[in-house]
Amino acid sequence: MLINKTFHDIPTQLDNGKPIRIFIIAPEVPDYPEAKFPGVVVFSEIYQVTGPVERFAGQIASQGYVVESICLVQRALLSITNSKVLKLSRTMSKIEKKVEAYDEDAKLTIDLLVSLKNCNGRIAATGMCLGGHLAFRAAFDPRVLASVCFFGTDIHSATLGKGKSDDSLIRVRNGDLSGKGELVMIFGKQDTHVPREGRDLIRKTLEDANIPVSFLEVQAQHAFVRDEQSKGRWDAALTRSLFTFVMEVFERTAGRDLGPKVAQGKAPEHVC
Template sequence: MSDTLTIPAKDGSGRFAAYVAMPERTPAPAIVAIQEIFGVNAGMRRICDDLAAQGYIAWAPDLFWRIQPGIDLTDQTEAEWQQAFDLFNKFDADKGIEDIAATIAAARRHPKSNGRVGAVGYCLGGLLAYLTAARTDVDASVGYYGVGIHERLGEKDAIGRPLLLHIAEEDGFVDKDAQKQMHDALDPHPLVTLHDYPGVDHAFARPNGTTRNENAAKLADQRTIDFFAEHLR
């Protein structure tokens, strides 16, 4: 079962929508699914539905609402890519983290929640999952092929809850030097785990994506499932 709920922004500037998928049994822990540059599209809704099938209340907030609400793009056409990059360039990551924090608070308050909340993000959302671990009270976070994490490593010391990061070794948006910086800074952190996936490109786990790799996606997703089972159950 799924629904669309609205969440008040922390700065009082308005309300934004979130796709919410419910599990069969409640109370249950929640997971905030953090979008790519394509908005809350069919792939993000599928991720939420899969999380609900695993027993989580899954929330996918519309983080582009301050620019244009209801963005729903794919990676299948050049025009959609151009629109997605334009949205990315206009996006304020700090406001995005505020909206994620508001979603976490809403998820904790939900009458069918058990009070525990995780976050999982992809691409842009992978960076935001890292920042969510550093800036919010989320219980556990997972980032897939986050772009720009190496530029935010100064925030690593604020991470106080478990964080899992999946790294595509042939990521066209995160080069080998950036990956090395991430490992050098984060491998010693007692709450952070990094997994590398050889031979795969960015977005290897995107549902129906052009660079999806089934073997790597299944391995990463199983690690994510196990991670949340350990920290949210």
């Protein structure tokens, strides 16, 4: 399926008015200008919407989804060309940004997605690294029908954002994920950013809260889906296999209109 790319700069309230840039990659179906598709939010890693993230988002869009990929840096950083300065600026942006501002970014992104005329309002989310954690937090939004989180960082250590003190797992324990969309957590067993103890904590917290979750641990390092060889971690075959799994989750949840959800064990009422 053919796709095209545009972007919106959306002002924020909690980040001193600094805008977030949201890239939209959407299907194009000739002769069907009013076609509508489900939507997917792709949260970027700390390097922002680089080639690997854009290509990942484009692959999802070509399957028939309106995809938004959110750039979490301030507009001022978009013009920096010195790679060392840009890397430092991105790192500082990550640790200086408040968790509430990250949540506002997610809300603004979903708000924009459901407002698009080519989106039918059925939303899923995914992301890698920093974006994996943000996709995890996006699962608290009842509009998100599925979240697939690739090697989400800082979840186990609760160190997202300014002050390095987030409440992601606390909210799980408090029941904020109960009755929400489907959750998938994917980690590499050789991931030095999320060690075994951290993965065990995340899994235990979700299971103790009785959250239906698919928890996948594969033989890979951190960032294994990034299709670049800069650090020698990209596993193309494994990425292809997991992409098929991701699309099955999205198709089964956001991709199909199943009607209203009912509690497990309770049959829906039928009118004769």
